[in-house]
Every structure is written in C-alpha cells, then in structure tokens.
Amino acid sequence: xxxxxxxxxxxxxxxxxxxxxxxxxxxxxxxxxxxxxxxxxxxxxxxxxxxxxxxxxxxxxxxxxxxxxxxxxxxxxxxxxxxxxxxxxxxxxxxxxxxxxxxxxxxxxxxxxxxxxxxxxxxxxxxxxxxxxxxxxxxxxxxxxxxxxxxxxxx
Numbered sequence: 001x002x003x004x005x006x007x008x009x010x011x012x013x014x015x016x017x018x019x020x021x022x023x024x025x026x027x028x029x030x031x032x033x034x035x036x037x038x039x040x041x042x043x044x045x046x047x048x049x050x051x052x053x054x055x056x057x058x059x060x061x062x063x064x065x066x067x068x069x070x071x072x073x074x075x076x077x078x079x080x081x082x083x084x085x086x087x088x089x090x091x092x093x094x095x096x097x098x099x100x101x102x103x104x105x106x107x108x109x110x111x112x113x114x115x116x117x118x119x120x121x122x123x124x125x126x127x128x129x130x131x132x133x134x135x136x137x138x139x140x141x142x143x144x145x146x147x148x149x150x151x152x153x154x155x
Contacts (some may be wrong), residue, residue, distance in 0.1 A: 013050030014076035020048040022066045022073070036065035 023033050023044075030048075034041035038061055046052040047062075054062070063070040068090070075086050089097055108116070 009053070011076065012053045015054070015073065016048040016050040018073055018076050019044070019062060019066075022068065023048075026066070033062075033065060037061040038065075 019033075023030070028036075030041045030044045034044050037044070037058075039058060043052070043054075043058070047054050047058070059070050059073055063073055066073070072086075072090060075083050089100065092100065
C-alpha cells in the first residue's frame with residue numbers, strides 16, 4: 001500500500017516542507033541530515049514528504065542538527081506577519097536580535113494600550129479569510145503579550 005501525504009493534517013506536510021527547505025538551504029543531502037540528527041534517512045524522507053508525523057524527540061534532533069530552534073521548524077505558515085518577522089530575523093546574529101528586541105520593547109513601551117489596540121483593529125479590517133487577530137492586554141501592571149499559561153485564542 002502506497003502512503004500519501006497527510007490530507008487530514010496539512011501541518012504535517014508543511015512541517016516536512018520546512019525541514020526540506022532548511023536542508024536545501026544548507027546544501028545537505030538527506031543522508032547528511034540523517035547522520036547529524038541521528039535518525040534514519042528513510043525517516044527524513046518520510047517527514048519531508050509529509051508521510052509521517054515526527055515525535056517531539058525527532059523535532060528536537062532535527063532542530064539541533066540544523067542548528068535552529070525547534071520553533072523555527074514549526075514556523076511553517078509564512079502568511080502571517082509574525083511568521084514573516086520570525087523568518088526575517090532567523091539569519092540575524094544573536095547580538096543583532098538583542099538590539100532589535102531593545103528597539104521593539106522601547107517602541108511598544110512608549111505606545112499606550114489604546115494606541116496599540118486601535119492599530120491592531122485598524123489592521124484587522126483589511127484582513128481576509130476571517131482570521132482573528134489576538135488583542136493585546138495589560139498584564140501585571142505593564143502592557144505585554146499573554147502569559148505562557150494562557151490558552152490560545154479561539155478559532
């Protein structure tokens with residue numbers, strides 16, 4: 001029986017395409033990535049084709065081998081502004097990322113909560129496909145992103 005890419009979970013195929021993209025970016029063969037990650041080359045092929053869903057251990061092994069953070073492998077949907085921003089910063093040095101973070105924190109710190117929410121709402125008016133933008137909220141006395149323990153926004 002021939003296996004086909006997962007139609008039930010398109011994220012599996014997107015994840016595999018992301019692994020392949022990062023492997024090609026380094027001009028590595030499947031065998032090279034498999035050796036660096038410590039997994040079978042057939043497993044790499046199956047992941048890249050979206051035939052299997054990797055375990056968290058495999059995701060971590062691939063991330064270490066590719067010298068990226070695990071979330072870089074999971075950053076498959078480049079249609080969002082956040083994903084595009086993450087992809088743009090991926091090639092920056094750690095020092096450049098820290099400098100960028102200082103600038104962003106400074107800019108966000110100077111904005112009032114009302115200004116940021118108005119900008120998010122204005123930006124959301126031009127969106128298509130019914131995607132709901134998360135709203136910023138005041139957390140522990142300062143404006144911030146939701147805490148790690150908060151649930152993701154409902155679809």
